[in-house]
């Protein structure tokens with residue numbers, strides 16, 4: 361292990377850690393990045409949609425050599441009951457642009473590429489090394505890390521904690537609490553391999569065009585959760601995740617959910633005949649604004665999922681991770697350039713910048729949404745999808761029933777399921793949490 365002092369140590373080589381290490385190395389800081397996995401990306405799980413804007417701010421010409429799958433021209437939202445789906449579907453040729461806005465990626469490949477950029481910028485990246493402890497001085501300031509390589513200690517002016525959602529290092533050091541079961545979802549994901557032409561025919565795509573389908577409804581058995589189906593070049597990423605507290609309450613299993621999701625009549629034809637080559641499970645931070653911990657202290661900052669910076673409503677995580685990593689690194693560079701110490705007071709600038717960015721503005725906007733969805737999950741994820749599906753079926757089925765009678769029956773079904781008071785209450789609560 362290395363026996364020298366660094367300007368910064370970055371713990372973790374996911375989206376946030378790579379963004380932080382790259383930004384500091386590009387500015388000439390002496391950076392050590394430690395990753396417990398065999399290589400960057402070996403432990404990481406994502407759907408995965410990549411948001412170009414946030415990566416462009418780090419690597420403007422990333423399209424030249426990044427391992428990208430398909431650029432997205434279409435987004436579908438499906439609300440499912442057990443036999444049907446009601447869909448909202450947006451497709452635009454405008455997304456066939458010179459610099460597409462979103463891509464599907466495969467994290468194991470993408471992170472490897474990202475890590476190569478970090479190393480080319482001059483950072484020292486060491487994998488298969490777990491940081492076991494933060495090292496502090498007598499005043500409690502973080503001054504380095506201890507690793508599992510014979511307990512080696514490495515010192516630095518500042519430690520960037522980019523250790524992902526579990527964040528064991530930070531929680532063990534007492535910098536933040538272990539995320540509660542109401543603040544994290546457990547997601548499972550499979551990669552279904554099919555010939556490229558089959559994927560393009562099934563999803564109505566040509567060339568490298570891509571599509572994603574986000575699914576809610578009875579697939580989550582009344583728990584707060586979502587499913588997803590993303591088209592890659594030669595495989596389909598399919599997964600589903602629900603709140604850990606709801607798994608605990610219901611006794612449902614992630615494995616049971618994904619099996620049922622794959623058998624749904626709207627989903628099964630998309631993956632028919634595929635070969636499953638990968639299966640992964642991972643946590644997602646879902647507590648939103650109210651679960652964000654302290655973001656900085658004497659000698660340390662925390663970025664990405666470890667800081668609960670994840671927008672579950674919009675399914676955005678990697679972009680918040682890259683942005684928080686970049687902002688933390690820019691702040692550290694700024695403090696270093698002034699030759700100031702990495703004290704909590706100076707590092708509070710990181711929090712100020714995060715507050716001014718889209719990250720905190722978006723998370724603040726939805727601050728009441730997690731609590732609403734967690735407490736009303738039976739209504740929003742079970743009752744309403746069933747009611748809406750029945751209403752749609754009644755609307756399109758031609759059976760000689762007068763339309764006025766159909767409308768009355770539909771209205772009666774909503775009122776008998778939720779009552780007038782419940783219906784207005786749900787609409788009011790949803791509108792209030794959305795604003």
Ligand code: FAD
Pocket residue numbers: 371372373374375376377394395396397400401403404405406407408409410411489490491492522523524525529547548549599601642643644663664665666670675676677678679681
């Ligand atoms: P991670 O990517 O988890 O990286 C943390 C790294 O730290 C890991 O490599 C880990 O091995 C390492 N590490 C941890 N502890 C230590 C230690 N003690 N020592 C050394 N190394 C350590 N986001 C999107 O933007 N789009 C999507 O489509 C999307 N889909 C998702 C689907 C699923 C199923 C899941 C689970 C997440 C999804 N996300 C998505 C969220 C996204 O994956 C995360 O927000 C993002 O990966 C967070 O990046 P990070 O760097 O903070 O954490």
